[in-house]
Amino acid sequence: MVALVSEYVSLKPRGVDDFWGCCPFHEEKSPSFHIRPDRGLFKCFGCGKGGDVFRFVEEVEGIGFRDALERLASRTGIELKAADPRERARRQRRAELFRCSALAAEFFSEVLWSQTPDGERGRAALVDRGISEETAREFGMGVAPDSWDALTGYARQRKLPLEVMVELGLLRPGRRDPNRPYDFFRNRLMFPIRNEQGKVVAFGG
Numbered sequence: 001m002v003a004l005v006s007e008y009v010s011l012k013p014r015g016v017d018d019f020w021g022c023c024p025f026h027e028e029k030s031p032s033f034h035i036r037p038d039r040g041l042f043k044c045f046g047c048g049k050g051g052d053v054f055r056f057v058e059e060v061e062g063i064g065f066r067d068a069l070e071r072l073a074s075r076t077g078i079e080l081k082a083a084d085p086r087e088r089a090r091r092q093r094r095a096e097l098f099r100c101s102a103l104a105a106e107f108f109s110e111v112l113w114s115q116t117p118d119g120e121r122g123r124a125a126l127v128d129r130g131i132s133e134e135t136a137r138e139f140g141m142g143v144a145p146d147s148w149d150a151l152t153g154y155a156r157q158r159k160l161p162l163e164v165m166v167e168l169g170l171l172r173p174g175r176r177d178p179n180r181p182y183d184f185f186r187n188r189l190m191f192p193i194r195n196e197q198g199k200v201v202a203f204g205g
């Protein structure tokens with residue numbers, strides 16, 4: 001609670017389980033606002049505002065209880081997760097997945113707008129489906145070239161981890177040698193599927 005409130009108020013300890021600062025809810029020069037972290041309470045003797053940590057977030061952010069709850073939950077989650085090395089590894093893995101899918105989307109899109117037979121075929125397929133260039137560009141669409149190793153070669157050239165590309169479903173492990181994967185999507189339009197943050201998480205083909 002001290003860390004949270006300190007984001008809004010400069011607190012000074014005064015005695016046991018007691019921190020004082022200038023109230024964030026009204027104008028003042030000398031502190032009449034204090035918190036009791038062990039009890040999870042705040043109180044201002046100037047404007048009379050007081051309550052628990054949820055009330056504090058509601059008041060200071062001007063949001064409702066639900067939003068305050070979510071904000072505190074995600075905040076606590078972030079702090080807990082950051083301390084967990086397995087969670088850190090998972091995050092790095094996720095970041096790697098995002099990076100690879102973003103670069104793959106870029107690759108497919110470059111092919112689609114290129115002056116190559118693959119690009120021409122892709123643009124013809126857009127016309128067939130009644131998709132305008134504007135829409136295709138807006139959604140970052142692309143085309144997978146008619147090749148077994150175009151994306152694999154691109155991944156090698158960009159030093160993308162091939163096992164991550166396999167995990168994304170973009171490459172398939174080789175039948176004879178799993179370390180020599182091949183392109184899964186060939187000669188088809190690619191639709192990047194994005195999450196709420198706008199990051200590419202998968203492809204529809």
Ligand SMILES: [Zn+2]
Nearest residue numbers: 023026044047
């Ligand atoms: Zn106050």
